[in-house]
Amino acid sequence: xxxxxxxxxxxxxxxxxxxxxxxxxxxxxxxxxxxxxxxxxxxxxxxxxxxxxxxxxxxxxxxxxxxxxxxxxxxxxxxxxxxxxxxxxxxxxxxxxxxxxxxxxxxxxxxxxxxxxxxxxxxxxxxxxxxxx
Amino acid sequence: xxxxxxxxxxxxxxxxxxxxxxxxxxxxxxxxxxxxxxxxxxxxxxxxxxxxxxxxxxxxxxxxxxxxxxxxxxxxxxxxxxxxxxxxxxxxxxxxxxxxxxxxxxxxxxxxxxxxxxxxxxxxxxxxxxxxx
Amino acid sequence: xxxxxxxxxxxxxxxxxxxxxxxxxxxxxxxxxxxxxxxxxxxxxxxxxxxxxxxxxxxxxxxxxxxxxxxxxxxxxxxxxxxxxxxxxxxxxxxxxxxxxxxxxxxxxxxxxxxxxxxxxxxxxxxxxxxxx
Amino acid sequence: xxxxxxxxxxxxxxxxxxxxxxxxxxxxxxxxxxxxxxxxxxxxxxxxxxxxxxxxxxxxxxxxxxxxxxxxxxxxxxxxxxxxxxxxxxxxxxxxxxxxxxxxxxxxxxxxxxxxxxxxxxxxxxxxxxxxx
DNA sequence: TTTT
DNA sequence: TTTT
Numbered sequence: 001x002x003x004x005x006x007x008x009x010x011x012x013x014x015x016x017x018x019x020x021x022x023x024x025x026x027x028x029x030x031x032x033x034x035x036x037x038x039x040x041x042x043x044x045x046x047x048x049x050x051x052x053x054x055x056x057x058x059x060x061x062x063x064x065x066x067x068x069x070x071x072x073x074x075x076x077x078x079x080x081x082x083x084x085x086x087x088x089x090x091x092x093x094x095x096x097x098x099x100x101x102x103x104x105x106x107x108x109x110x111x112x113x114x115x116x117x118x119x120x121x122x123x124x125x126x127x128x129x130x131x132x133x
Numbered sequence: 134x135x136x137x138x139x140x141x142x143x144x145x146x147x148x149x150x151x152x153x154x155x156x157x158x159x160x161x162x163x164x165x166x167x168x169x170x171x172x173x174x175x176x177x178x179x180x181x182x183x184x185x186x187x188x189x190x191x192x193x194x195x196x197x198x199x200x201x202x203x204x205x206x207x208x209x210x211x212x213x214x215x216x217x218x219x220x221x222x223x224x225x226x227x228x229x230x231x232x233x234x235x236x237x238x239x240x241x242x243x244x245x246x247x248x249x250x251x252x253x254x255x256x257x258x259x260x261x262x263x264x265x266x
Numbered sequence: 267x268x269x270x271x272x273x274x275x276x277x278x279x280x281x282x283x284x285x286x287x288x289x290x291x292x293x294x295x296x297x298x299x300x301x302x303x304x305x306x307x308x309x310x311x312x313x314x315x316x317x318x319x320x321x322x323x324x325x326x327x328x329x330x331x332x333x334x335x336x337x338x339x340x341x342x343x344x345x346x347x348x349x350x351x352x353x354x355x356x357x358x359x360x361x362x363x364x365x366x367x368x369x370x371x372x373x374x375x376x377x378x379x380x381x382x383x384x385x386x387x388x389x390x391x392x393x394x395x396x397x398x399x
Numbered sequence: 400x401x402x403x404x405x406x407x408x409x410x411x412x413x414x415x416x417x418x419x420x421x422x423x424x425x426x427x428x429x430x431x432x433x434x435x436x437x438x439x440x441x442x443x444x445x446x447x448x449x450x451x452x453x454x455x456x457x458x459x460x461x462x463x464x465x466x467x468x469x470x471x472x473x474x475x476x477x478x479x480x481x482x483x484x485x486x487x488x489x490x491x492x493x494x495x496x497x498x499x500x501x502x503x504x505x506x507x508x509x510x511x512x513x514x515x516x517x518x519x520x521x522x523x524x525x526x527x528x529x530x531x532x
Numbered sequence: 533t534t535t536t
Numbered sequence: 537t538t539t540t
Contacts, residue, residue, distance in 0.1 A: 001140035001466045001495050002165045002179065003404060004205060005271050007333055007362060009539035031539035032135050032205075035360075046135065046207045047538060048221075063539060065364065067273055067333070067400045072137060072165075072205070072223075074179045088181075088221035090205075094301075096273060096400050098331065098364055134333045134362050138269060138404050140466050140495060168493075198497065200267045200406050200466070217537085227434075229267050229406060231464065231497055268431045268445065270471060273400035275535035297535040298401050298471075312401065312473045313534060314487075329535060338403060338431075338471070338489075340445045354447075354487035356471075483533085 002071040004090050006048060007098070008032035010064050014057045026052045028060070030068060030090075049089040059097055067096035135204040137223045139181060140231070141165035143197050147190045159185045161193070163201060163223075182222040192230055200229035268337040270356050272314060273364070274298035276330050280323045292318045294326070296334060296356075315355040325363055333362035401470040403489045405447060406497070407431035409463050413456045425451045427459070429467060429489075448488040458496055466495035 014026040031045045038044050050068060060066065070092040079085050147159040164178040171177050183201060193199065203225040212218050280292040297311040304310050316334060326332065336358040345351050413425040430444040437443050449467060459465065469491040478484050 001138060001200070001404070001468065001493070002167075003136075003138040003402070003468060005134060005136040005335075005400070005402060006205070007134035007273075007364060011538040029538065033540085034135075045539070046205060048205060048207060065540080067134070069271075069400060069402060072139070072179060072181060074181060074221075086221075088207075088219075094400070098273060134271070134335060134360070136269070136271060136335060138267070138468075140406070140497060202267060202269060202404075227267070231406060267404060267406035267466070268433075269402075269404040271400060271402040272471070277534040295534065299536085300401075311535070312471060314471060314473060331536080333400070338405070338445060338447060340447060340487075352487075354473075354485075 004068070004070055004072050006030055006032050006068045006090065008045070008048070008066070008068075010060055010062050010066070011047065012062045014052070014060050016057045023053060024055050026055075026057050026060070027089075028052075030066070049087075050092055051089050052092040052095060056095060059095075065098050067094075067098055068092045069094040069096075137201070137203055137205050139163055139165050139201045139223065141178070141181070141199070141201075143193055143195050143199070144180065145195045147185070147193050149190045156186060157188050159188075159190050159193070160222075161185075163199070182220075183225055184222050185225040185228060189228060193228075198231050200227075200231055201225045202227040202229075270334070270336055270338050272296055272298050272334045272356065274311070274314070274332070274334075276326055276328050276332070277313065278328045280318070280326050282323045289319060290321050292321075292323050292326070293355075294318075296332070315353075316358055317355050318358040318361060322361060326361075331364050333360075333364055334358050335360040335362075403467070403469050403471050405429055405431050405467045405489065407444070407447070407465070407467075409459055409461050409465070410446065411461045413451070413459050415456045422452060423454050425454075425456050425459070426488075427451075429465070448486075449491055450488050451491040451494060455494060459494075464497050466493075466497055467491045468493040468495075 008030040011029045011031050014028040016024060016026045018024055028050055030048045030050050032048055034044045034046065050070075051073075068090060070090050073089055073091050075087045075089075077085055077087070141163040144162045144164050147161040149157060149159045151157055161183055163181045163183050165181055167177045167179065183203075184206075201223060203223050206222055206224050208220045208222070210218055210220070274296040277295045277297050280294040282290060282292045284290055294316055296314045296316050298314055300310045300312065316336075317339075334356060336356050339355055339357050341353045341355070343351055343353070407429040410428045410430050413427040415423060415425045417423055427449055429447045429449050431447055433443045433445065449469075450472075467489060469489050472488055472490050474486045474488070476484055476486070
């Protein structure tokens, strides 16, 4: 069991890429407000990297409020100094468009993940850009 | 809204520390099996860093199977080269002990998080060890 | 583990009651849109009974959009014909106010549930009204 | 957004039916332990009706411990006295087999739900038995 | 009995 | 680097 459920807002427009096998993947950061103010009385947020397989960028832009349900994924890689680094991201499986846009109340069921072989393509992509966000 | 729900097994005994303000915090890594085998037919897992405020180490050890519900937290810090690094961890709010130990079926409600000022202590702690896992 | 997470809108103003022990409880129905249209092309919703311990009615009214996280509770009782009936409700533990009101983005942590003995009071209350919605 | 996550044990073997359109549906009740003992010091449980589309009965039997993730569904019908009755059930979308059987750690992704027209068949079925549990 |  |  691996479930993540978040409500937040996009900090920027999604970054959209196509894999060599023809899949579309959008990545963005979701600002999720924390429940409590910090000791300085400031509201804080967690900035969570989100990956969505499928075409959603037409529904999402900077500031959009969404509910995301998906799973937590932890990838590791070795950086240039040979130190192991970890990348944690939420792979979205459902995106709910909430809040005051014309898409309000709608929802898109997104692809479960890359089909066989796609992970490889994705890593090829990632070679160019290190990691996708 | 920020919810994470995981079922997995501890990869090692929890690492327990006490803050200067007298709180106990346990950290460990949870191995969460992925749903699908990879393209080589291997089962993979995500290794998720977990933080539990409160005394749970007496219930948890390497190999224990648990259900965790909590929230995703993303901290950032600047490493020695001035590069911004991110640490993602799950702050557990509930721990369910499942699987075949004498505590099976039990559950502990854990503290919501550190009270005012504790985060600072925690960072002092973290100075020694970089990050807690 | 028993978690429910819903996003929806109140079908009416909350119904607020006070227990004999001085606790406040609000109940309402949440309309949660289904993911898919039915075979007639109609959008449908599930109408889920929600119970919130604590004072939230000042933040909630008919049409308010909220995220609810809580737990599923199934109560049983015998009706007048001696037939066992079941009441399923979601006990809210967190309420997120989303959507376009002045409270937008805020959140209230609500009480975990009635303390010792309160359930009884609640049942006394329920005698008057059968079940609270 | 409509998510339910439960860990519990089957109170009995699943009840398996086939729809006229050839789909298989299993229903059972999941006993989910409550977090706290009641005021008499007794452990209590919620008994939650679960519906799983697809063939899982070979993996599930009375006493099996499972994690269920799915959605809450509320159906209504009018009883013989013309009184509106509600049936609340969890439509499972994922079933995790946990606890000490040979299937331990495995998981089955189950069908999303009945395809077009199936609901009707299901209601036909339900005519015989009132509701499926 | 239902919300947008 | 961050959203309202």
